[in-house]
Amino acid sequence: MDRENLFREMSIKNDKKILLIVMDGLGDIPNYHGKTALEIANKPNLDALSSISELGAVNPILPGITPGSGPSHLALFGYDPLKYEIGRGVLEALGLGIELKPSDIAIRGNFCTVKEEGGKLIVVDRRAGRIPTSENQKLCELLNSKIKIIDDVEVSFTPGMEHRFVVVLRGKNLKGQVEDTDPQKEGLPVRDPVPLTPEAEYLSEILKKLLARIWEVLRDRENANFVLLRGISQIPDIPSMTELFKLSPCAIAVYPMYRGLSKLVGMTVVDVDGETIEDEVKKLKEVWDSFDFFYLHIKKTDSYGEDGNLTGKVRVIEEFDRALPEILKLKPDVLVVTCDHSTPAIIKGHSWHPCPVLFHSPYVFPSGVDRFTERNCLRGTLKVSYSVELMGLMLAHSGKLIKFGA
């Protein structure tokens, strides 16, 4: 019996409520003798809660592996992040707020500049000089007006930032793996969308036709006269949280990618009026009676971490701390505060460092320590090592798991 089937068989429904608060990129490192954002922040409410909670630290994927937001969130939602891979095209589409059906193909596109040479299209600039987003929007509009359908397949282009866009193909029999057309280097010819699996023949044919049509539309331009396609993918065949854990899950998140990820695992994603933590907490209170699992996502800890702005990260933690009393009034049966991955300010990017975890329920061993910090978490008493293991504990502490064996 594998882990997933174990939970599928042993989870039960009850009315206890679990609240998982993900402060994106929260984990930090001290830069030798310095302090982390959690160590600097003035956060009396979180610290008071930490002393009656269990503290711990979890590796998002495996020790040393720095994850993107996709796999690290899947792990927090209780899914093996090495089993369920989310394609780049799908993730990009989710990030743009595009609704995907399981049969859709999502593709990351770049506007690029090519020249014809000996019957081939040679890439001159993979990013078409990073055209402004406004130009990108016009080009996508043009492509949408000229290319609506190929054979029986609907096509739609959605602009992203600068030269980046997403193409979605919607139709029957679109499946299999197809190679990127991006040669990754300038001076090389654009590659064909070669099928990598036998069932991908049809998809490959559609893509060839699509590329021919795009070339017709763009070829006379001097710059941004063609596209490169990457991460051609479908949403993974992933069981819902309801199927696996008998939960009625709700996502409260502002950013499209996290909203999209939540939909992938069958969460109901509610709209937040506004973008602040206070706005999110307001929405949480409104929907509190309608679900039994709540994922609340706070983005800005990660954004400031990516910018190398330790002070900004501290401010977000303090903002969250001020919102915490309102959250506690809801009396969640299980409350977990953690992150999907660390984003240390001195690294200015995601990292592999274990995520601090504050785990609160009536059934914990209270840590007794009066500060929620990475160091206290690394020495904590929460006896798990990986993000994916937290779901079992959340279910157990809320009475949602039956006994294993007699």
Place this chain on the structure above:
Amino acid sequence: MDRENLFREMSIKNDKKILLIVMDGLGDIPNYHGKTALEIANKPNLDALSSISELGAVNPILPGITPGSGPSHLALFGYDPLKYEIGRGVLEALGLGIELKPSDIAIRGNFCTVKEEGGKLIVVDRRAGRIPTSENQKLCELLNSKIKIIDDVEVSFTPGMEHRFVVVLRGKNLKGQVEDTDPQKEGLPVRDPVPLTPEAEYLSEILKKLLARIWEVLRDRENANFVLLRGISQIPDIPSMTELFKLSPCAIAVYPMYRGLSKLVGMTVVDVDGETIEDEVKKLKEVWDSFDFFYLHIKKTDSYGEDGNLTGKVRVIEEFDRALPEILKLKPDVLVVTCDHSTPAIIKGHSWHPCPVLFHSPYVFPSGVDRFTERNCLRGTLKVSYSVELMGLMLAHSGKLIKFGA
């Protein structure tokens, strides 16, 4: 996606340098109220380093499993020690400094004493009374002069200590698994080299002919008049550290077995002039610019542990401590000091106890504790449980892994 393929896909080359120092058998236990070698040793440099490093403790294989040097080193080199088994014959050959080709068959041999009875050879003494090594050497010389080739297969005998030797078969089509001929008990007949897999038929035939020739040569002796063969094996089909981790690895070790193990995983093994830790560090400095991963092996902590000589173990640690400042001058980007397994002096042998780990890089949570001891390590903040997990951290802390997923 399994762990190995994950690292194969995600590792990248850069010029950061990793130094893995393995103090063989370093881990110790306190014998109730006593102290371990690390607790007794006067080691100001290691202790100072420990306060700005992360401390941890790792199981070499699985909790409770006492490993030999082969699997425990494989784990430290980043290989699943349960996936890649190194045959006993191969390990014995490496220990004698024999160079093996992938197609060679290596076999552990014992000189034994047998008697003929009812057409069978019955084992009277499995070790031929533990003949002196000098006699063993003469017998191997004799066998080498009388038996050079069997069909198209070259044969060579290399003496070990007392009654032990190694036979290497070199030729084509030697493969598959063959049963030991050692019945493990005296009074039983010598067993046939029965093929355990279909492709081993030919190897089994060669071994039968080899045994007949050995019997011809030795049968008239009173003692040590035959041999028993065990651990008939080939070097495992193991990807190199360059293939898996994109490293240019270098081994600095004095003892043949560790040099041989390093070759198995594709390390460049350099010669050390002398046998002391100082000699090894001198070599390390000489080759520092030529590689990006260095495995430096210190043997004597294990040797004294095996002898039950705690004071000797302490002396080796102190000797290493005096060499540490010279090592630190090289400014490795990642420095790890650990052991392959524990060899507690009161056990006089390898044990299953977790190995203390000192992990140093700019991206750690400094332990703040001022002593590198097993007790501090067991309560440390390094969030890994197994030796094999250290490689991921060494690669991450030196920037040699790309992000997983988007």
